[in-house]
Structures are given as structure tokens and as C-alpha cells.
Amino acid sequence: MERKVINNFLTKSYNKELKELMNSANFPWYYNSHISYESGKSPPSDNRFYETGFTHSFWDNRTGGQRDSGYSHFWKPGLYQIMDAVNQEHIIRSRGDMTMYTHKVFEHAAHIDFPYRNVSAVYYVNDSDGDTIFYNEKAEKSSDIPQKLTEAERISPKANRLVVFEGNDIHTGSSPNKHKNRIIINSNFHK
Numbered sequence: 001m002e003r004k005v006i007n008n009f010l011t012k013s014y015n016k017e018l019k020e021l022m023n024s025a026n027f028p029w030y031y032n033s034h035i036s037y038e039s040g041k042s043p044p045s046d047n048r049f050y051e052t053g054f055t056h057s058f059w060d061n062r063t064g065g066q067r068d069s070g071y072s073h074f075w076k077p078g079l080y081q082i083m084d085a086v087n088q089e090h091i092i093r094s095r096g097d098m099t100m101y102t103h104k105v106f107e108h109a110a111h112i113d114f115p116y117r118n119v120s121a122v123y124y125v126n127d128s129d130g131d132t133i134f135y136n137e138k139a140e141k142s143s144d145i146p147q148k149l150t151e152a153e154r155i156s157p158k159a160n161r162l163v164v165f166e167g168n169d170i171h172t173g174s175s176p177n178k179h180k181n182r183i184i185i186n187s188n189f190h191k
């Protein structure tokens with residue numbers, strides 16, 4: 001599967017509601033000290049001060065039973081539309097990620113989302129800076145990620161943009177340094 005970028009993916013009004021909800025003081029964001037790593041796993045070095053962010057798990061089927069955040073009903077139509085776009089029926093996880101302003105450009109650690117075959121999709125909720133960076137190299141598990149990576153492509157966060165890619169594509173995000181925050185919804189599907 002080739003990486004695909006789809007602009008104006010959802011209706012304007014749906015994207016507007018998502019942006020207002022996820023940017024409100026009432027939306028439950030949870031602090032994540034290592035946003036590019038699976039829960040409980042740490043980066044190779046503790047000196048990555050800006051590796052933090054906030055997450056909200058809309059959907060998680062990895063625990064043997066579906067976990068619903070209470071806001072899943074609001075995101076479900078968008079998630080189903082992504083499922084149709086990637087031609088996959090089985091959701092692994094769908095979670096919101098928010099990184100905050102940093103005073104200089106900060107690229108998070110390069111990673112893959114899961115160590116098994118999957119299709120990944122990143123939906124940009126708001127306009128921001130903080131590109132998603134894709135590398136030429138691929139990996140089947142996190143321990144296979146080479147030290148030296150060559151950049152293949154950068155995708156800029158634009159509200160209502162969807163990027164679809166193979167789960168073993170090594171990638172990362174950047175924290176914004178021209179906007180207050182960068183909000184995405186990262187979804188993964190069994191292949």
C-alpha cells in the first residue's frame with residue numbers, strides 16, 4: 001500500500017465539532033510522558049524533555065474486550081469512514097494525541113505503532129505546524145528501527161486531512177512551535 005493523503009476527508013461541520021470538542025476544557029485528555037511509545041515503555045534516553053503530550057483513547061481492542069471512552073459515539077462515524085477508506089473492518093485502536101507548543105522545533109522519536117501487520121491512519125483535527133515525518137526504512141518491531149534513518153516525506157497538519165500508511169512505515173510527529181497545539185487522531189486496523 002502506498003501512503004495516501006486525503007484532504008477534506010470529513011464534512012466541514014463534523015471537523016468543526018471535533019475541533020471544538022477536543023480543544024475544549026471539558027474534553028478528558030490524559031498526560032503521557034512518552035507520547036511516541038506504547039504505554040509502560042520508555043524511550044532509550046530520559047533527556048527528551050519535550051517527548052510529552054496528552055492522549056485520549058477512543059477505542060482500544062487490544063485488551064481482549066472493546067474499551068469505549070464515553071466519547072467514542074461522537075468519533076464512531078469518522079472512524080467508520082476511515083475504515084471504508086482503508087478497506088479494513090477490524091479496529092485495533094483509535095486515540096487522540098495532542099502535543100503542545102515548544103519554543104523550538106522538536107521531532108519526537110521515530111517509531112512504528114504496533115509490531116504486527118496493520119494499516120495506520122492519522123487524521124489532523126486542527127491546522128498546526130509540527131509535521132508528520134515518514135522515513136524510507138521499514139521495521140517489523142520497535143527494536144528493528146535503525147539508528148540512521150533517511151527522510152522520505154513530510155506531511156503538514158491541516159485540519160480535516162487524513163494520511164493512510166502501512167503500519168511498518170517508520171514515522172514520527174513534531175511538536176508545534178507556531179501554534180498552541182497539534183491535535184491528531186491516530187487509528188490502526190488489523191490487516
